[in-house]
Amino acid sequence: MISRRDLIKSLATIPVLGAFAYGVFKTRRVVQNKQYILLNELNLDSAIPELYSDANKDQKIRIGLLGYGIRGRQLMRAAGFAHPLWIDEHINAARENPRDTRYQDFLDQEDLNIEITGICDIFDVHATEAMEAAANESKSGSAVKQDNFPKRYKTYIELIQAPDIDAVIIATPDHWHAPMAIEAAKHGKHVYCEKPMTWTVEKTYELRKVVKENNIVFQLGHQGRQTESYIKAKEAIKKGVLGKINLVEVCTNRNDPNGAWVYPIHEKASPETIDWKQFIGQAPYHEFSLERFFRWRCWWDYSTGLTGDLLTHEYDAINQIMGIGIPESVVASGGIYFYKDGRTVPDVQNTIMEFPDQDLTLLYSASLSSNRNRGKVIMGHDGNMELGQQLVIYADSASTRFKEYIENGVIDPNNPIYSYFPGQKHFDAITSPTEKYFAGRGLLYSYRDGKRVDTTHLHIREWIQSIRLNKQPSCDIDQGFEEAISAHMATKALREGKRVYWDYAKEQIVS
Amino acid sequence: MNLRNSQVFFLTTLRILIGWHFLYEGIVKIMNPGWSSLGYLLDSKGLFANFFISLTYNSTILQTIDFINIWGLTLIGLGLILGAFTRFSTLCGILLLSLYYLSHPASPSLEYMLPQEGSYLIVNKTLIEIFSLLVLFVFPTGKIVGLDRLISKLK
Numbered sequence: 001m002i003s004r005r006d007l008i009k010s011l012a013t014i015p016v017l018g019a020f021a022y023g024v025f026k027t028r029r030v031v032q033n034k035q036y037i038l039l040n041e042l043n044l045d046s047a048i049p050e051l052y053s054d055a056n057k058d059q060k061i062r063i064g065l066l067g068y069g070i071r072g073r074q075l076m077r078a079a080g081f082a083h084p085l086w087i088d089e090h091i092n093a094a095r096e097n098p099r100d101t102r103y104q105d106f107l108d109q110e111d112l113n114i115e116i117t118g119i120c121d122i123f124d125v126h127a128t129e130a131m132e133a134a135a136n137e138s139k140s141g142s143a144v145k146q147d148n149f150p151k152r153y154k155t156y157i158e159l160i161q162a163p164d165i166d167a168v169i170i171a172t173p174d175h176w177h178a179p180m181a182i183e184a185a186k187h188g189k190h191v192y193c194e195k196p197m198t199w200t201v202e203k204t205y206e207l208r209k210v211v212k213e214n215n216i217v218f219q220l221g222h223q224g225r226q227t228e229s230y231i232k233a234k235e236a237i238k239k240g241v242l243g244k245i246n247l248v249e250v251c252t253n254r255n256d257p258n259g260a261w262v263y264p265i266h267e268k269a270s271p272e273t274i275d276w277k278q279f280i281g282q283a284p285y286h287e288f289s290l291e292r293f294f295r296w297r298c299w300w301d302y303s304t305g306l307t308g309d310l311l312t313h314e315y316d317a318i319n320q321i322m323g324i325g326i327p328e329s330v331v332a333s334g335g336i337y338f339y340k341d342g343r344t345v346p347d348v349q350n351t352i353m354e355f356p357d358q359d360l361t362l363l364y365s366a367s368l369s370s371n372r373n374r375g376k377v378i379m380g381h382d383g384n385m386e387l388g389q390q391l392v393i394y395a396d397s398a399s400t401r402f403k404e405y406i407e408n409g410v411i412d413p414n415n416p417i418y419s420y421f422p423g424q425k426h427f428d429a430i431t432s433p434t435e436k437y438f439a440g441r442g443l444l445y446s447y448r449d450g451k452r453v454d455t456t457h458l459h460i461r462e463w464i465q466s467i468r469l470n471k472q473p474s475c476d477i478d479q480g481f482e483e484a485i486s487a488h489m490a491t492k493a494l495r496e497g498k499r500v501y502w503d504y505a506k507e508q509i510v511s
Numbered sequence: 512m513n514l515r516n517s518q519v520f521f522l523t524t525l526r527i528l529i530g531w532h533f534l535y536e537g538i539v540k541i542m543n544p545g546w547s548s549l550g551y552l553l554d555s556k557g558l559f560a561n562f563f564i565s566l567t568y569n570s571t572i573l574q575t576i577d578f579i580n581i582w583g584l585t586l587i588g589l590g591l592i593l594g595a596f597t598r599f600s601t602l603c604g605i606l607l608l609s610l611y612y613l614s615h616p617a618s619p620s621l622e623y624m625l626p627q628e629g630s631y632l633i634v635n636k637t638l639i640e641i642f643s644l645l646v647l648f649v650f651p652t653g654k655i656v657g658l659d660r661l662i663s664k665l666k
Contacts, residue, residue, distance in 0.1 A: 001664075002661065002664045002665075006660055006661065006664055007661070009655065009656050009657075009660055010594075010656075010657065010658055010659075010660040010661035011658070011661075012656050012657075013523070013527055013592055013593055013594055013656065013657060014593065016527050016530075016531070016592050017589075017592060017593070020531060020534060020535070020592070024535070024538055028542065097561075098561045098564065098565050099561065099564055101568065104568070
């Protein structure tokens with residue numbers, strides 16, 4: 001029998017739910033109201049970049065690899081070919097540390113339906129390793145016996161001329177990028193070329209000419225083109241969220257010998273195992289040197305220094321996001337302040353690029369002996385943007401556009417008004433403290449369609465698909481031309497110690 | 512169990528407060544469709560960190576965990592506030608909180624990406640909430656004040 005007393009005591013706590021619901025409703029309405037106002041104001045949609053088309057994927061593309069050094073290996077893995085010993089090592093690494101998912105990530109990487117039919121490396125050990133990696137289509141460890149090794153070519157010219165090669169990946173020292181790319185283009189072979197695009201100004205014009213004349217598909221190796229947050233940043237800037245942008249600051253900070261290009265010297269390297277003459281190429285003659293062979297980035301003779309190796313990535317990111325093109329003028333200075341190991345390229349460098357027609361300055365600042373993380377910052381009158389794997393936008397406290405919102409509390413200049421994290425399903429106009437914190441630390445992976453992926457893999461994939469669809473990819477020869485000329489201006493300004501200008505009409509660098 | 516009125520009052524209040532906390536955590540996640548436990552799991556530390564991190568490798572498992580969290584928190588919250596299936600709700604609450612504690616044990620030597628209010632030595636708010644629920648488990652009040660009273664009468 002249920003008494004009145006039972007009923008009251010049974011239902012006594014229900015009013016708490018009413019209070020709860022009212023509380024949630026009220027706080028939610030405040031937040032939603034702010035979010036609604038901001039969404040309308042910022043006018044950014046939450047679309048996430050989609051993977052490129054799968055069309056014509058059944059067409060197998062036959063690739064020749066030029067250069068199997070540090071970057072060559074990374075590119076080969078990004079294309080789906082790992083050396084059996086790498087597989088062994090990373091199976092063990094995953095066994096010892098379940099957090100190390102590099103092996104699984106590699107297995108999960110999409111099959112691009114390509115074949116490595118030729119390789120060329122002038123160091124015998126690297127050449128053999130490249131063949132072993134290229135034959136490892138089954139992604140097995142060293143226990144599985146491989147056959148089907150690709151042919152090793154002794155010179156890049158023979159590889160390029162081979163009839164069973166449709167396209168080449170160039171991952172050689174800087175001074176070889178353009179001569180190889182030009183030769184490939186002349187033979188109608190498609191090119192994926194590592195950055196920087198060229199080592200001399202003259203080759204920049206020539207490469208652009210032959211790529212266009214021969215209608216090949218050219219992709220320059222700035223994999224940052226695939227970074228989700230850059231794509232979102234471009235959208236935000238296009239919609240004017242930052243207002244008039246006047247200053248962009250980009251940086252390089254590294255602090256270890258590897259980051260400063262002091263790469264290990266292979267024990268089997270010698271004049272017998274290295275084709276030194278071919279290494280030198282168009283560079284000034286120097287007697288055989290293991291240091292110069294393995295650490296070539298440290299010498300102007302083969303390298304383009306901080307400018308070509310690292311400024312180009314930063315410049316290309318901003319060129320991708322803002323379409324800045326070639327600067328009107330560049331000044332640069334720097335020095336060898338930490339790595340006094342006989343190198344000729346600076347380890348500290350500052351470069352200022354002026355774009356007066358866009359009322360904009362780009363500042364690049366680099367140190368190879370400090371890990372202080374300075375990020376990429378794009379500064380505008382109404383807001384500023386911090387860019388990495390994640391993207392965070394703050395309103396400026398003195399913004400004209402957001403003045404009213406700041407006054408009535410919709411916008412707090414100390415908190416982001418917009419944040420974007422790779423893999424996030426929906427974007428967030430009002431960031432919680434947690435997300436702000438995550439943003440500050442950076443996120444662990446790059447995402448595409450909710451999947452963890454390597455941007456280099458996506459960049460190669462875009463190139464391969466562009467070949468199948470006969471179109472130009474995102475970092476095409478025109479983007480590459482702007483990258484190369486901007487970098488050459490910086491190098492010239494640095495080495496000659498004077499301001500250099502770009503003559504837009506004549507397309508020439510002038511002092 | 513015979514409890515004094517004041518004991519019933521404070522035990523019930525404690526139950527409602529903890530229920531409120533659970534319900535809010537659940538509702539907030541329901542209202543934010545982008546919420547995922549991914550970041551929290553990846554930030555796991557301590558003895559069981561590898562296990563919690565391994566849960567993120569499979570997207571089906573991750574989606575299940577998200578679902579259990581969102582609806583578990585909400586239903587436990589409702590159960591505690593309303594006094595419905597109180598002992599079961601209490602037990603589920605203890606289980607969920609224990610998983611949070613195991614994935615994020617409190618120690619000054621462990622640093623988490625998620626903001627913490629300073630550092631704790633073993634005892635943190637999660638542990639106190641677990642033990643508060645254990646108290647509620649041994650001193651159940653659902654059949655005194657709550658829907659369980661009605662449910663037991665109807666049986």
